[in-house]
Amino acid sequence: MVGPSWGWAVPADNWVIRTSSLTKRYGDIVAVDGLTLEVPRGHVFGLLGPNGSGKTTTMSMLLGLVRPTSGSFSLFGSATQHREALRRVGAIIESPSLYPYLSGRQNLRYFQGISGRGTPGEVDDLLSRVGLADRGNDRFQTYSLGMKQRLGLAYALLGDPELLFLDEPTNGMDPAGMAEVRDLIRSLGTGKRTVLLSSHLLHEVEQVCDSVAILSKGALIVQGVVTDLIQPRKRVRLRTTDNTRALEILSALDWVEEAEVEGAAVVVAAPSERSPELTAALSRSDVYITEMTADQVSLESYFLEVTGNDEGETE
Numbered sequence: 001m002v003g004p005s006w007g008w009a010v011p012a013d014n015w016v017i018r019t020s021s022l023t024k025r026y027g028d029i030v031a032v033d034g035l036t037l038e039v040p041r042g043h044v045f046g047l048l049g050p051n052g053s054g055k056t057t058t059m060s061m062l063l064g065l066v067r068p069t070s071g072s073f074s075l076f077g078s079a080t081q082h083r084e085a086l087r088r089v090g091a092i093i094e095s096p097s098l099y100p101y102l103s104g105r106q107n108l109r110y111f112q113g114i115s116g117r118g119t120p121g122e123v124d125d126l127l128s129r130v131g132l133a134d135r136g137n138d139r140f141q142t143y144s145l146g147m148k149q150r151l152g153l154a155y156a157l158l159g160d161p162e163l164l165f166l167d168e169p170t171n172g173m174d175p176a177g178m179a180e181v182r183d184l185i186r187s188l189g190t191g192k193r194t195v196l197l198s199s200h201l202l203h204e205v206e207q208v209c210d211s212v213a214i215l216s217k218g219a220l221i222v223q224g225v226v227t228d229l230i231q232p233r234k235r236v237r238l239r240t241t242d243n244t245r246a247l248e249i250l251s252a253l254d255w256v257e258e259a260e261v262e263g264a265a266v267v268v269a270a271p272s273e274r275s276p277e278l279t280a281a282l283s284r285s286d287v288y289i290t291e292m293t294a295d296q297v298s299l300e301s302y303f304l305e306v307t308g309n310d311e312g313e314t315e
């Protein structure tokens, strides 16, 4: 497991969710395995992993729906009681089960009333916020999947929660519905609101999330800022007049993280600002670069590499 790799120092009071060795077992199945997570305030944070990697179980524990076998967690700091914290949380776990014969507006009014979250006056604003102002009087059963999910988001937003849990919010949608919901989520994770989103779609996490924790078989593989996880792994692909010699020279440089021959090229992982030094080191030994191309590692290939499976589908 690799520890947190944040690109900046986040003050201790800026974490919204912290877990420590959080574990859930069902008999022999370890659904969540010693998970230590840190979710900073104001981020859209992705829990990324293939099916069965423990995303829903993690969210369910944080929401108090499932009791952890061991480990601990806190929401909004260790001084905040869980019951108090949940008043500041909105969630969609599984598809929202709203009433098919009621309109979108009636559904929201009903659930606002029974949950006591927010006020009746918020309902129309929320319908506009999720782009359903014109369809608020239509029955829920006439909605597309994207519209249903957006209405679910409106429900989760009642009372203007500081923290939103969204479990696979675009699951089963067509590309247009996915795009609508992703834009909406992106717009929600700003300011002080934090969004914890689970997804098995790498592409979605790259588009929507500021930071990510990658899970595999219940365990944390890595967590960090999405761009940090990609950037430091920038590699360059060199064709040179003598690849064998180039490999020897580059491998001896202490700031070169990795160098290997791949086909007709030498692939080098090194900080991009060192490129001039790299060129100079080779030319001093009469090895010359004939071609140099950037070989940026996508989160997808990173995901496949670290989880060692091939379920990293994109849509």
Ligand code: ATP
Pocket (backbone or CB within 6 Å): 026, 029, 030, 031, 032, 049, 050, 051, 052, 053, 054, 055, 056, 057, 058, 168, 200
């Ligand atoms: P998915 O997207 O498929 O729901 P996930 O990453 O959310 O995947 P979980 O639903 O948390 O994963 O499941 C993690 C593991 O725990 C799986 O092996 C699952 O079968 C198992 N599991 C989850 N809930 C239970 C339960 N109530 N009883 C027994 N096993 C369970």
